[in-house]
Amino acid sequence: MKRVLILGGGFAGVESAIYLKKNKFDVTLVSDRDFFYIYPTSIWIPTGALESEDARISLDELSRKHRFELIVDPVVDFDASTKKTTLESGKILEGFDYLVIALGQSKLGHDGIEHTLSICGKPKQATDLYDRLDLLVQRKSGRIAMGFGGNANDKSAVRGGPAFELMFNVDTYLRKKKMREHFELTFFAPMAEPGKKMGPEALKVIDKMFKSKNIKRRVGTKILRFEKDGVVFTDQTKLEADLIMYIPAGTGHHITTKAGLPLNEAGFVKTNRFCEVEGFESIYAVGDNAALMGPKWKAKQGHVAEVMARNVAHNIALHAKGIQEGKKSYVEHLSILCVMDTGDGAAFVQRDERASKIIPMPIFGHWMKKGWGWYFKNSKLGKIPRIPGM
Numbered sequence: 113m114k115r116v117l118i119l120g121g122g123f124a125g126v127e128s129a130i131y132l133k134k135n136k137f138d139v140t141l142v143s144d145r146d147f148f149y150i151y152p153t154s155i156w157i158p159t160g161a162l163e164s165e166d167a168r169i170s171l172d173e174l175s176r177k178h179r180f181e182l183i184v185d186p187v188v189d190f191d192a193s194t195k196k197t198t199l200e201s202g203k204i205l206e207g208f209d210y211l212v213i214a215l216g217q218s219k220l221g222h223d224g225i226e227h228t229l230s231i232c233g234k235p236k237q238a239t240d241l242y243d244r245l246d247l248l249v250q251r252k253s254g255r256i257a258m259g260f261g262g263n264a265n266d267k268s269a270v271r272g273g274p275a276f277e278l279m280f281n282v283d284t285y286l287r288k289k290k291m292r293e294h295f296e297l298t299f300f301a302p303m304a305e306p307g308k309k310m311g312p313e314a315l316k317v318i319d320k321m322f323k324s325k326n327i328k329r330r331v332g333t334k335i336l337r338f339e340k341d342g343v344v345f346t347d348q349t350k351l352e353a354d355l356i357m358y359i360p361a362g363t364g365h366h367i368t369t370k371a372g373l374p375l376n377e378a379g380f381v382k383t384n385r386f387c388e389v390e391g392f393e394s395i396y397a398v399g400d401n402a403a404l405m406g407p408k409w410k411a412k413q414g415h416v417a418e419v420m421a422r423n424v425a426h427n428i429a430l431h432a433k434g435i436q437e438g439k440k441s442y443v444e445h446l447s448i449l450c451v452m453d454t455g456d457g458a459a460f461v462q463r464d465e466r467a468s469k470i471i472p473m474p475i476f477g478h479w480m481k482k483g484w485g486w487y488f489k490n491s492k493l494g495k496i497p498r499i500p501g502m
């Protein structure tokens with residue numbers, strides 16, 4: 113039986129493991145943590161609408177259900193030319209027939225970043241956001257700033273959706289507590305039209321939502337630095353804040369950028385449309401750590417990571433049989449799909465080659481996203497059947 117090593121246990125790594133097992137490979141998955149973190153539902157942690165535990169799936173449970181070997185031990189080095197992986201414990205993994213790199217992305221640094229918390233960072237940051245918000249709620253007033261940054265070298269690595277979602281959730285939470293009027297909420301971003309990727313209609317709807325919810329906007333000026341009590345912009349103005357939630361744009365994962373792999377300008381691993389790493393037969397890159405091909409508006413998303421993963425399992429199976437024809441490409445499946453939650457409703461955002469749309473879904477949308485979280489967890493663990501494509 114051919115052996116496959118998967119680095120990373122998120123959307124891309126776990127889906128690769130499940131589908132490679134279905135294709136009868138001997139699969140080992142390495143992760144630095146013992147759980148799969150469901151980022152899309154983690155937006156409810158800062159307002160206490162979800163416990164951190166509920167945004168996790170035990171990797172041990174997943175490995176037993178899908179019968180792959182699990183090693184929880186951070187990768188500290190990977191060398192593409194020898195296909196040798198070194199783990200923090202000193203253990204060396206080598207001799208695998210195929211390698212799937214699914215390590216996600218690192219984040220761009222920023223002067224004073226330590227004064228911010230990100231909903232897209234390590235899971236602890238989401239619970240820290242809960243603690244900090246709770247302090248302001250106990251004080252019954254505060255200035256909250258939330259925003260995201262850009263990456264001129266790869267716009268697909270810019271993650272804005274969760275900043276909008278969290279801002280709207282905090283607004284709803286404070287309204288429910290009847291203290292919204294004592295809080296100043298400001299959204300900030302360096303680009304003139306944050307959210308443009310989702311399409312022109314989405315931009316208009318989000319703008320309307322900001323106005324109707326009295327959320328201020330500070331966009332179009334670059335961020336100079338963060339300070340303990342605010343955001344300083346390059347025009348020397350300062351947005352005063354007691355709590356700053358900032359999502360830095362992504363950049364190549366720190367392990368893959370020193371692995372001798374081909375990289376794009378932003379440090380993401382270059383592959384062809386079949387996720388085969390350029391110049392390295394039998395090494396594949398999937399999910400956020402791969403440089404996405406495709407249209408200008410493309411975005412690194414969980415559902416894209418899963419399509420790449422399923423395709424890679426298929427493509428590796430063909431390669432193992434010596435078949436060149438019939439490989440699957442992810443590029444035709446690129447789309448932006450998001451149920452943008454507000455805590456009391458949602459808006460369904462979709463963009464693909466043909467069109468872009470945003471459909472408001474009051475009340476029902478919120479419960480639909482909650483339902484998706486339940487479905488995702490239970491279907492991954494094989495407790496309920498999976499709906500094709502989801």
Ligand SMILES: Cc1cc2nc3c(=O)[nH]c(=O)nc-3n(C[C@H](O)[C@H](O)[C@H](O)COP(=O)(O)OP(=O)(O)OC[C@H]3O[C@@H](n4cnc5c(N)ncnc54)[C@H](O)[C@@H]3O)c2cc1C
Nearest residue numbers: 120121122123124144151152187216232399400413414415
């Ligand atoms: C708050 C938030 C909300 C989102 N909402 C949506 C949404 O609604 N819809 C959507 O499609 N997408 C959404 N996304 C994007 C989606 O979560 C990502 O695109 C997806 O997580 C990418 O999967 P991945 O496996 O490539 O990376 P990750 O999920 O980041 O997984 C990478 C894995 O590698 C592991 N790892 C990292 N370094 C090491 C190391 N040195 N050694 C071993 N293991 C390591 C990590 O622990 C992690 O488990 C959201 C993201 C965030 C942050």
